[in-house]
Every structure is written in structure tokens, then in C-alpha cells.
Amino acid sequence: MLRIVLAIVAVALASADQSAQAADAGKSLAELKQAYRRPATIPSPAQNATSQARVELGRDLFFDPRLSSANAQACASCHNPSFGWQDGLAVGVGFGMKPLGRHTPTILNLAWSEPYFWDGRAASLEEQALGPIQAPGEMNQPLDKTIAKLTAVPGYKPLFEAAYPGEGISPATVGKAIAAFERTVVSGKAPFDRWIEGDDHAIDSAAQRGFMLFNAKANCMTCHSGWNFTDDGFRDIGLKSEDIGRAKQVPGVPVLEHAFKTPGLRDLRQRAPYMHDGSLATLKDVIDHYDTGFVKRPSLSDNIHPLNLTDGEKQDLLAFLDTLNAENPPVTLPVLPR
Ligand code: HEC
Ligand code: HEC
Numbered sequence: 202m203l204r205i206v207l208a209i210v211a212v213a214l215a216s217a218d219q220s221a222q223a224a225d226a227g228k229s230l231a232e233l234k235q236a237y238r239r240p241a242t243i244p245s246p247a248q249n250a251t252s253q254a255r256v257e258l259g260r261d262l263f264f265d266p267r268l269s270s271a272n273a274q275a276c277a278s279c280h281n282p283s284f285g286w287q288d289g290l291a292v293g294v295g296f297g298m299k300p301l302g303r304h305t306p307t308i309l310n311l312a313w314s315e316p317y318f319w320d321g322r323a324a325s326l327e328e329q330a331l332g333p334i335q336a337p338g339e340m341n342q343p344l345d346k347t348i349a350k351l352t353a354v355p356g357y358k359p360l361f362e363a364a365y366p367g368e369g370i371s372p373a374t375v376g377k378a379i380a381a382f383e384r385t386v387v388s389g390k391a392p393f394d395r396w397i398e399g400d401d402h403a404i405d406s407a408a409q410r411g412f413m414l415f416n417a418k419a420n421c422m423t424c425h426s427g428w429n430f431t432d433d434g435f436r437d438i439g440l441k442s443e444d445i446g447r448a449k450q451v452p453g454v455p456v457l458e459h460a461f462k463t464p465g466l467r468d469l470r471q472r473a474p475y476m477h478d479g480s481l482a483t484l485k486d487v488i489d490h491y492d493t494g495f496v497k498r499p500s501l502s503d504n505i506h507p508l509n510l511t512d513g514e515k516q517d518l519l520a521f522l523d524t525l526n527a528e529n530p531p532v533t534l535p536v537l538p539r
Contacts, residue, residue, distance in 0.1 A: 222382045279293045430525070466525055
């Protein structure tokens with residue numbers, strides 16, 4: 202019965218043109234919508250199951266500049282909620298105001314998105330969190346110094362005890378608490394989600410055409426699949442950057458030269474500029490890149506080829522991407538332990 206209802210909805214929604222494209226993609230509109238449905242719960246690993254005490258401690262640590270040697274930079278300085286948990290810059294700015302080699306990615310929806318970093322060099326959020334604290338170019342503070350500083354703040358002791366009873370203040374508990382907080386940073390419900398759930402008027406017809414293009418002619422879904430619009434795979438999409446990306450972690454695999462982790466596409470409005478090198482300023486630039494702007498080289502993904510999109514189709518794709526922006530509630534800053 203449900204299937205019949207969905208099929209009727211699909212026919213009612215899809216113009217003849219859209220139906221043809223959905224058929225190209227081998228899926229009905231109803232099946233496509235199902236493939237992009239939001240998950241009901243946030244996963245967390247058994248060794249660091251999410252709890253309120255862990256999330257609150259992790260939020261404090263994420264916003265605490267005392268994790269840096271100069272007491273001047275928190276995780277949130279670069280992963281700033283006002284910029285979709287990024288920084289609005291082409292490449293991050295680290296210790297001593299020196300630019301980093303890569304663009305700051307968002308921390309949105311990372312509970313679903315292993316492994317981490319543009320080149321996938323960290324297997325878990327727990328492991329990743331300890332990287333930037335110690336990195337000389339970022340927060341530049343050795344872990345023993347970090348633990349000594351946190352231990353000297355009386356207010357932190359009961360928070361660690363509540364979150365990780367008997368485990369103390371250690372690199373392991375710092376990494377786990379930050380990871381527990383990050384897993385709660387999930388993009389809110391967007392107009393697209395309401396459409397998926399059956400509100401036919403939640404997105405307009407241009408955006409609906411854009412969704413079909415995304416899944417057929419524009420070929421975006423081969424990499425940007427599922428509710429967070431990524432399969433977390435590594436590909437070379439033909440940006441001009443010389444950075445070899447994933448190939449540094451996994452040498453000897455030609456297709457991993459210049460390959461970077463596929464980012465999710467939610468809340469993009471806040472997240473410009475785009476790509477691991479921050480080289481594309483607008484979403485229009487991104488679409489033009491995929492249409493014709495990429496560099497051809499042996500490592501270029503097989504799924505990147507000229508798209509021959511019309512101006513109208515580009516507009517429709519942009520209209521669709523815009524429906525992935527949620528009206529996220531304001532983020533509350535913690536009052537840090539003293
Ligand atoms: C100076 C700016 C800066 C600071 C401070 C910083 N980051 Fe990052 N972060 C970056 C950049 C740049 C990258 C990408 C680096 C790369 O992939 O090589 C990144 C990557 C990440 C990723 C990987 C995201 C993904 O999609 O794989 C996570 C998670 C993350 N940072 C969390 C943190 C946490 C937690 C802290 C604090 C302990 C922190 N960052 C501090 C700039 C920063
Ligand atoms: C072959 C796989 C693949 C295809 C096809 C693909 N993408 Fe991507 N996309 C990626 C990867 C990988 C990146 C990151 C590349 C980098 O920074 O080097 C990316 C980055 C992006 C970004 C920037 C996100 C950010 O956080 O900076 C946007 C927006 C985007 N893609 C949209 C699209 C759209 C729209 C299409 C279809 C026209 C598309 N992609 C097709 C793999 C793909």
C-alpha cells in the first residue's frame with residue numbers, strides 16, 4: 202500500500218522530463234527520496250558512548266583556548282559555528298597567524314563520516330582531536346603541557362569525573378570528550394528534508410528539477426550520496442592544486458594522487474569558500490568546475506567528465522543545493538571552567 206502511495210506521489214511530482222531522468226538513474230523518485238532520508242539516531246562507538254556529561258565537557262574543551270600554547274586559539278576559532286563550523290577563509294590560519302596548507306573543513310555530521318582529515322589520516326574523531334592541539338602550525342601545545350594546564354583548572358576535575366569516572370584528565374579522555382561533543386554537531390532539518398518526508402511544497406519546482414539533475418545528468422550522486430551527501434570516498438576531481446592528498450597516506454595507488462575526502466553538502470551557504478584548497482569562492486564556481494573547469498590528468502576520477510549543463514540547469518542545481526540549508530538554532534557558548 203505504502204509503495205503504491207509513494208508511486209502516485211512520485212508520478213504527481215515528476216514532470217515527464219524528470220521521470221525520464223529518474224529512469225536514467227535507474228530509480229523512481231520515491232526510491233531516490235528514500236535514499237536521502239535523515240537517520241533517526243546519532244551513532245557513537247561502544248568505547249565512548251555519548252552521554253550528556255561527555256558532550257558538555259567536550260563542548261567546554263572545544264571552545265577553550267587554553268588548549269593552545271598561547272591561550273589564544275580554540276578548536277572553535279577555526280571550526281566556528283558562525284561559518285558552518287568552518288572559518289570562511291581559503292586556508293586556515295594557525296599558530297603565529299601563519300596560514301595552513303589546507304582549507305578548514307566543517308565538523309557538521311562527522312559522526313557518520315570516518316576517516317577524518319582531507320586525506321583520511323585519522324581513523325576516529327577521538328584520535329583526530331589530539332592532532333591539532335599538538336601540531337606546531339595549529340595550537341602548538343604538547344599533550345603533557347595540555348594535560349598539566351587542564352589539571353591546574355579546578356573546575357575541570359569534577360567535569361572529567363562525571364564524564365569518565367576514574368579515568369582522570371588524560372589525552373584519552375580529552376580526545377573522547379571532544380569527539381562526543383562533535384558527534385552532536387548535526388545540521389538541522391532543511392526544506393529538502395521536509396520534502397523527503399512528504400511536504401510537496403517544501404521546495405520549489407526549480408529545486409526539484411535540480412534534485413533530479415543531481416541524481417542523473419550532473420552525476421553528483423556517484424560521490425555525494427545519502428542524507429549527508431557524501432560516501433566519504435577519496436577522489437581527484439581535477440582542482441589545480443599540487444597537493445597530492447590521499448596518495449601521501451596510501452602511496453602507490455595512482456587514482457589516489459590529488460584525491461581528497463568527499464565533503465557533505467549540508468549548510469553550504471555558510472561554508473564558502475569551497476574545496477581542500479579553498480579555491481572556489483561560490484557554488485556557481487563549483488558547478489562550473491564540474492561542468493567544464495577541471496584539469497585532466499591520469500588520477501582524475503572516471504566520474505568527472507564534461508556535463509554540458511545549460512544555464513537553466515545550472516540554476517536548478519543551485520536552487521536544489523540551497524534547499525540543503527537548515528535554519529539552525531543559535532549555538533550557545535559555554536562559560537568555561539575556572
Ligand atoms: C588553526 C585552525 C584550526 C584549529 C585551531 C583546529 N582545526 Fe580542525 N582542521 C583545520 C584544518 C585546516 C583541517 C584540515 C586539515 C587536513 O585535512 O589536512 C582540520 C580538520 C579537522 C577535522 C577533520 C574533518 C573531516 O571532515 O575529516 C576535524 C574533526 C577537526 N579538524 C577538529 C578539530 C578539533 C577538535 C580541534 C581542536 C582540538 C581543531 N580541529 C582545531 C583547522 C583547524
Ligand atoms: C567523482 C566524485 C564526485 C563527483 C561526481 C562530484 N563531487 Fe563534489 N566533491 C567531491 C570531492 C572529492 C570533493 C572535495 C575535492 C577537493 O577538495 O579536492 C568535492 C567537493 C564538493 C563541494 C565543496 C564542499 C566543501 O566543503 O568545500 C561541493 C559544493 C560539491 N562537491 C558539489 C558537487 C556537485 C553539485 C556535483 C555534481 C555537479 C559534484 N559535487 C560532483 C567528489 C565529487
